[in-house]
Amino acid sequence: MATHNLKPQTEKAPKKKNEFLYFALRNKKLQIGLVIVLLFLLLALIGPVLAKNEPFAYANPQGAQPPSSEYWLGTTFFGQDVFSQFVHGLRATFLVGVLGGGIGTFIGILVGFTAGYRGGIVDEALNVLTNIVVVIPTLAVLLIIAAYLEVRSVFTESIFIALTAWPWTARAIRAQTFSLRTREFVDLAKMSGMKSRKIIFGEIAPNMMSYLVMAFILQFGGAILNAATLDFIGLGPTNAISLGLMMQISILWGALQFGSWWWFIPPGLAITAIVGSLYIMNVGLDEIFNPKLREM
Amino acid sequence: MKRATFFLSILLALSLLLSACQTAAEPTEVAEPVDEQETEPVEEPVVEAPEETVVYDRSETLYVSGAAWGPASTWNPFQPGSLANTTGTLGYVYETLFAYDPMTGEMIPWLAESGEWVDDATYVVTLRDGLTWSDGEALTADDVKFTFDLGQQYAALWFSPMWNYLSSVTADSATQVTFAFGDDILYQEWSNNLYNIPIVPEHLWSSKTEEEIIVGANENPIGSGAYLYDTHAEDRNIWVRNENWWGIDVFGTPAPKRIVDIRTSSNNVALGMVTMGDIDLSNNFLPGIAELSKQGYVDTYFEGPPYMLSANTAVLFLNTTLKPLDDAAFRRALAFAIDVPSIVNVAYAQLVAAASPSGLLPSLSTFEDADVIAELGYSFDTAQAQQILADAGYVDIDDDGFVETPDGDPIELQVTCPSGWTDWMAAIDIIASSAQAAGINVQSTYPDYGAWNTELQSGTFNMTLNNWAAMSNTPWTLYNLLFRHPIQEQMQSGNFGRYDNQTIFDLVDELARVPMTDIAGMQAVTSQIQELMLTEMPMIPLWYNGLWAQFSTAHWTNWPAEGNADNPTLPTTWSGYWQLGGLMNLINLEPVVAE
């Protein structure tokens, strides 16, 4: 620890929360990212209400048409309302993000904590497991699993994404737990004979909140990207619209050749914007939680 | 860091070289038949044709696409249809005794000069003179006998069941073969087989093992046809004209010196290439062709809707083992409820035509009973559908907008098609919504192809689309698919709805036994079948899938088109269509002479 890792800060432990707020309100990156994500979230929530047509309804007899006052994002080759598909797709995207990201983070935390906290054999075992899952290329597994699932819902998709995405979270958490578990307050807790679960969640977890939040955000983004890829290959949910699926269909139906940019640009753009903002939010948070980066 | 960049460039060059050589060495990579010994390595194309320049001469090369489903893997002419990624194995290389012209409905003598029934149980084929294999050997009656005998020898060959009624094949002379038959001869199947069984050279095939014959890859096929195997890669098969093809004097010389059969990964690739004139003939199903055709980017058979000839019938199979689909009235109501016009106009943007209730292709309209159709036929009519439902006691009890069964059970049916088959997905969406409009709760779902196929064959679906009956010279082909029997655990190739009705089964078998020449006899049976079919509605013919064909006149002209008398053929490269006039099309094409 460099000397100027402020003494007052360590002293101000109780004030942590409002300190967080304090920095948060001053961190451009966090704000920009948050705003963008929230905008899309809002769109996902109210969009379907605004949409005049069902995503799959053949609204426009003229087939593919550029954006207009009638169809805000134009229509697909079949005259389906792109806007409607887009907003419904957004919903699916956020759902996957929350479910997949959430579950992934949870597993990661569980494994990471236990490994880091217990150490010894448990650690070794979990470590091996982690390394194995890390090495196996996620998408390849997802492809195969997805390919053989008869009925695929957003939910199952999320689960499988989560099952392959947790390792690096586990690693980060493990490392953190390691360093934390050697701190005095844990020893104290130990001496006062607390249950280890209690120690983990009562003592260590709070000190790692920042990590958990950031881990979740990254998982969230990762899940969205993975889902998009699966959907694009046509292995996503078979009975729901999604941004990836939109891209796939637009390509299959010659959107490129007919120059129907309004069909394949929005979905990808949305994904990029959301995931990008998530990442940038993450940097913001990192700066907030980690004073070292603040000076940069 | 300098080193890094240097190292990198080396690697680049290396991997480039690697893949280039790899592709160059392609043909040697071709699979061996399942057992490893006797590997006759294929000559490197460059070596094989040294005068060949790197870039093919456009003016004598025909680029086609839409026939191959995947990379070429087998040149075995006996391979079942869905494996025939190498279109032309049967057609370019191997030939049949007869061809069939769906335009005129006539059998065209091909290897055979003539063939006739000397009596009810004896069929005599006379071969043309001077038939040769591409290796110079003569093609004789012995080859024909050898080929047909294989069916007797190996049950796993698709045409083997023919031997249930075929009793012997004898080569009377170099050019004459006599087929002797036993009891209940399936004349229809026989005539169908005449233009589907490829004749293979005895002098090369007699040494093959059973496995090689049935499932062998047979690379470097030696046939009698108009084209020779040149080379192939992941995404293309290349054929060169057989300059001493026996047929040149008989039919004329095929125009393209070389045919590059491109396998496009996805429709959009083909679409791009055909609009840019990089592909001369695309048999892919391409969205929006109607539009492009109007704008003159591509040509199609018809100037206006449906633009395409009809290739096969898309039929909605109903699982007749389930309530309420086991009720004929309900099925009929469904037939009226489905909004076929929208399918044609929206899902296909007018690229297809609505199907006749008989399910028969226009080319077989002779076998349609107009009166029966007029009396029992159906068309999109929601009110009518609702009427039928009401009469049959299907009413909406809990007013959720959907009817319940007469005994009050709610109805919820799934209509399926493979996920990713976008045109069909669109179609079943319309089926579902229009059925709902009539008060029948139908939902559309898209399982994966595999899952769908399993449901289809094991009969666990409710309603699903299928179009597996190939274009044919006889209505029997379709009805044989629709009413495939006996009903088994797995229905692999027909009657997926497991409609069990002995009367109609007997009729189909009876039809099979009517000689092809006895048109009236056939019509008698078909009209009975149609009457039963339309009253029972075990499945619902909806529309004709098109013989997708869009072509560019940038490099080749005189394409088949409505009213083009100079080329009355099918503009297709699909497997199984070469004997249906596809090859004649190649002969009729004319290169654009660059001035």
Place this chain on the structure above:
Amino acid sequence: MSLRVENLTVYYQTLHGDVRALESADFAIEDGEIMGLAGESGCGKTTLGNSLIRLTPPMKYIQGKVELDGEKLPIWDMEKMNAFRYKEISIIPQYAMSALNPTRKIGKMVSELLESRKVETKTIMPELKRRLDLVELSREVLGLYPIELSGGMKQRMVMVLSTLLDPSLLIADEITSALDVSTQKAVAEMLVEFRDREFVKSMIVITHDISILYQIADSIMVMYAGQLAEKASTDVIMSSPKHPYTKLLISSLPKIGVKYAEQKLAGIPGKPPLLLDPPTGCRFRERCALAFEKCVQDPPFLEVEEDHYVACWEVFEKHA
């Protein structure tokens, strides 16, 4: 007069406001003097040490001037200071264990550093070797990576490196705290040796551990909560400290070698005030038994006896 510090004030910038870690420090160090700088952790010792050589954000120069051998040090200017660093003023940091680039052979790192300071490695090599011998490091270490050295070895390596250019002032920050008692002693004695051999003119030895200072320091300066409390020769501080805080410090001085960081001044009730907007006046007064109304004013740091500086109203009263 080697070092003269006048009214030096350095704060830490935090978004809550300034943390007043060093409040108007006035003191001087004679040539050849080893001055110990003592006080509880967080009292500003290190701040003082750093501000003399490497004043980086969030540290903020407020005011005051620093003269070294009569030359004014531009401590507020990272770039200008480079001219003086290493050559005039150098430091053995607290973190000596991790002060060496882990992925460079020590010898290579040294020469790269020297070259960057426009010093011919060749010319200085012999001297370097001599000094390695002096601190009993085999010359092989130059061919090794830091990870291959023990903690003590690294410590000594850093000492040699930091003093290689014979700076006028050396700041030794907590250099013993990471070591076991026996090595502590050795290291401490080396510091003295360095001074005697005039590798360095004068020294500021920052430590928790007064016992060490007792062994090596000529004078001791005690800090409390960012303010100078008292400075005098070691004996005086030990025998007759004046500032109440120093008194407590000395009285509660346990057996040799125990560090204050560990037992939080058991004797003294209460904790030091937060340096974020601290109370004006003597910052010790809350804990001071003798505190009286005057203590609400800032006490100056006055020489009450020869070379004996104190900042305490109570003391002034006495001498008045």
Place this chain on the structure above:
Amino acid sequence: MKRYFLRKLLIYLLTFFLAVTIDWLIPRFMPGDPIANMLARTSVNSNAAQVMYEYYSHVFGLDLPIWQQYLNFWGSLFHGDLGISAYLFPTPVVNVLKRAVPYDIFLLVPSILLSWYVGNKFGAFAARSKWLDNTISPLSYVLTATPYMWLGILLAWFFGIVLRIFPIAGAYSFTMRPTLSLPFIGSVLKHWFLPFASLFLVGVGGQAIGMRNMIIYELEADYSHYLEALGAPRSLIRKYAFRNAILPQVTGLALSLGVIVAGALVTEVVFSYPGIGYLLLAAIQNQDYFLIQGCFLFIIIGVLIANFIIDIVYVIIDPRTRRGMTGE
């Protein structure tokens, strides 16, 4: 160090075993019947269909008891025999893979190495000043956030459809036969460029970010502060920081391999570039067990080998592990 390698090796072996088993399991316990798909559409009467079905099942060894299939799988695996492809029947899977692999090497190796190199340079550059940081970093974040296929689509659309300067499908022109001639190589490169570009760009983003963060971390490390205190110039300090930051970046590369491979899969799909990814998709769509297993195995083995190479490289460049400490 020995222990370190043995440990790694053990993990890799375990991974391999597990992967192979999963690989073998998944298809067999999921719905769908490859033979049925293969014989679908062959319109012969029911009995004949049955005969054919049995015949083919036998050819594929699917008529054996499960446990025996598993053992045979391992057995033939060690003879480099991955069975026969159903979709490319009767081509042995190995041959199918052999044709695809070069394209993957050709696509992956350059894009990985280049993006790693360039990305690190950029990242280090970004860490120089707030200004650079605020321009380069956001860009990098957007790049990593871009779904591979979307970037691919955009490139294809812009360069392929709008500008018409790059082909958007295949590995070389349809009008050419493979020879080692200039025009052919040119055509190969032209087809290679766009897929390469989309992999490269996304990669650069990720690497840049990684490096940027590492550098900032290293610049705050004790040895950096010490050098500052001794008046060392910024250039030297930054040089050291970069050297130290590179190491975690190497391990980072190993971890990101899986993602990159995944990216390659979809990119190949977008540009119908005949590599493993493209093959795998086709295999899946055609329910080709054996081909799927082959592709998956190949990917696994590839990634494992790559990881191992990286481990070795790491040991070589990092003195701490090289001098006999374990690099964990």
